[in-house]
Structures are given as structure tokens and as C-alpha cells.
Amino acid sequence: MFYALVFLVLYLAVITFITYRSARTETAQDxxxxxxxxGVLYTIASLSSGFRDAAGLAVWFALxxxxxxxxxxxxAGLGAALLAVSLIAQKVRSAAGKRNYINLPDYLSDAIGPxxxxxxxxxxxxxxxxxxxxxxxxxxxxxxALMNTSTVVGILFTVIIVGIYLVIGSYxxxxx
Numbered sequence: 001m002f003y004a005l006v007f008l009v010l011y012l013a014v015i016t017f018i019t020y021r022s023a024r025t026e027t028a029q030d031x032x033x034x035x036x037x038x039g040v041l042y043t044i045a046s047l048s049s050g051f052r053d054a055a056g057l058a059v060w061f062a063l064x065x066x067x068x069x070x071x072x073x074x075x076a077g078l079g080a081a082l083l084a085v086s087l088i089a090q091k092v093r094s095a096a097g098k099r100n101y102i103n104l105p106d107y108l109s110d111a112i113g114p115x116x117x118x119x120x121x122x123x124x125x126x127x128x129x130x131x132x133x134x135x136x137x138x139x140x141x142x143x144x145a146l147m148n149t150s151t152v153v154g155i156l157f158t159v160i161i162v163g164i165y166l167v168i169g170s171y172x173x174x175x176x
Contacts, residue, residue: 005147012161058138136162 063071101107104124109117136158144154 015161 060071063074096102096107099107099110101110103121105117105121107117108120136155140155140158141151142154143158144151147154
């Protein structure tokens, strides 16, 4: 329990430092899209973050349970795909900068039409909300078990920490 608390405090200190430093130096444009200067390594980190979070970790354990060592090939395939996408992302980032796109619905609205952009935005918001809820639940449950408290307290603590981090931080901060 002592080591868990020490690592939790250290983790929160690192997040606080990165967030504070970024919040002082970033403009609104930097906050949303990281100045369009996110390199290959940070692009891979951003894309793979969904696989490294609590919900993704639960999926990986479930796959390992059902498929054994064979599920490790999924890791190799995903790693290769993330590398390929991160290399292509440089061209996409450049094109988005020329047309001043900030997100996928901006592109869809321009390329296909405003209705498609709005439908895409709603689809992204709904799936993101469901995925975020799963992440918060798993993270909060793990925190509650680790700290020997109720699940509700663990989830509330997780929501507070992530909420503060997202309000103060930015895209670049989240990647770091």
C-alpha cells in the first residue's frame, strides 16, 4: 500500500509539472492541435494511448486469456499499423494546416458536405463518451481496489484527476 501511494503521488507530481508548464506557454491553437508539430514518436504515442489505458488493458488480458500467446501477433500488427499511420500523419497534418482543419468533422464537412460533418461529429462524440466511461470505470475500480476504498470513491477520484488535467492541459500535454 505504501509503494502504491508513493508511485501515485509521483505520477500526480509529474502530470502536474507537465500540465503547468504547458498551460503557461500554449496558445488556444496549441491547446487543441499541438501547434501541428507533433512528430512521429508523439503521433504513435497519441494513437496507441487507447491500447495502453485501463479499458485497453482489460481487452488485452481478455484476448490473452482466450487466445494465449497467439494474441501477441495482434501487438506486432498494431505496432506496424501505428508506425505506418504516424508516417502518413505528417502529410495529413500538412494538408489540414493548409485548409485550417482542426478535426475530422471539419474535413468531412469540406470534402463531402456539412451534414456528413455533423453526423461524423455526433458519431465521434457518442463513441468517445462510451469509451471514456469504460476507461473511467476500469481505472476507478482499479484505484478503489488498490486503495481499499469503495468503487464510487475510486471513480470520483479518477474523474477529478482526469478532469483537472484535461481542463488545464492540452493535446500536447496529453501526449506527453
